[in-house]
Amino acid sequence: AQRVTQPEKLLSVFKGAPVELKCNYSYSGSPELFWYVQYSRQRLQLLLRHISRESIKGFTADLNKGETSFHLKKPFAQEEDSAMYYCALEDSGNTPLVFGKGTRLSVIA
Amino acid sequence: GAGVSQSPSNKVTEKGKDVELRCDPISGHTALYWYRQSLGQGLEFLIYFQGNSAPDKSGLPSDRFSAERTGGSVSTLTIQRTQQEDSAVYLCASSQPPLDEQYFGPGTRLTVT
Numbered sequence: 001a002q003r004v005t006q007p008e009k010l011l012s013v014f015k016g017a018p019v020e021l022k023c024n025y026s027y028s029g030s031p032e033l034f035w036y037v038q039y040s041r042q043r044l045q046l047l048l049r050h051i052s053r054e055s056i057k058g059f060t061a062d063l064n065k066g067e068t069s070f071h072l073k074k075p076f077a078q079e080e081d082s083a084m085y086y087c088a089l090e091d092s093g094n095t096p097l098v099f100g101k102g103t104r105l106s107v108i109a
Numbered sequence: 110g111a112g113v114s115q116s117p118s119n120k121v122t123e124k125g126k127d128v129e130l131r132c133d134p135i136s137g138h139t140a141l142y143w144y145r146q147s148l149g150q151g152l153e154f155l156i157y158f159q160g161n162s163a164p165d166k167s168g169l170p171s172d173r174f175s176a177e178r179t180g181g182s183v184s185t186l187t188i189q190r191t192q193q194e195d196s197a198v199y200l201c202a203s204s205q206p207p208l209d210e211q212y213f214g215p216g217t218r219l220t221v222t
Contacts, residue, residue, distance in 0.1 A: 044200065086151065098154070
C-alpha cells in the first residue's frame with residue numbers, strides 16, 4: 001500500500017538556520033512526489049514537485065529512490081516560512097494524493 | 110480567475126443530523142477530489158470524480174458518506190446521521206488533466222455536537 005511518512009509533527013528552527021523537513025514513502029512503482037504548504041488562514045497550495053526540479057521560495061527537494069525519501073530543504077529559514085507542510089504522493093496523473101500527516105514548521109526570530 | 114470555492118465555511122450540526130457540503134471547482138477542471146483533514150490524521154482522500162467516469166469512492170469511511178457531481182461541475186458531499194468523529198475540515202480540490210496540480214478550496218469546518 002502507498003504510504004507517506006513525515007516523522008516530525010513539529011520542527012522549530014531559528015531564523016537564518018538551515019531547515020530540513022523529512023518525508024519517506026513506500027510505493028512499488030515510480031511515484032510523483034509533491035510538497036504542499038498551508039500558511040496560517042490560507043488554503044493548501046502546491047510548493048513544489050519532484051519532476052519540475054525547481055527551487056520555490058528557496059526550497060528544494062530531491063527524490064532519492066534508494067532511500068525512498070523526498071526531504072524538503074532550505075539553507076536559510078525565514079519567519080514567513082512558518083507553516084504546515086505536507087508531503088504527498090501520486091501514483092499516476094490526476095489521481096488522488098496520498099498525504100503524510102504534516103510537519104508544522106516554526107521559524108523563531 | 111476564481112479559485113475553488115466551498116460552502117459553507119463552517120457548519121455546526123447535532124449528532125444524527127444530515128449535512129451537505131458544496132464545492133465549486135475551477136471552471137473547466139474535469140477532475141474533482143474530496144479530502145478530509147482531521148486533527149492528528151492529516152489529509153485523507155474520500156472520493157474522486159474524473160469527467161464522466163464512475164467516481165472512485167474507495168476513500169469513503171462508511172456508507173453514511175456519499176457525493177455527487179452534477180453537470181461535471183459542482184459537487185456535493187453528503188454525510189448522513191452525522192457522528193462526532195465526522196468533525197473535521199472537508200477540503201475539495203480540482204485539477205485539469207494532463208496538468209495534475211490540484212487546487213484546493215478553503216475547506217468547510219464541520220463540527221458535530
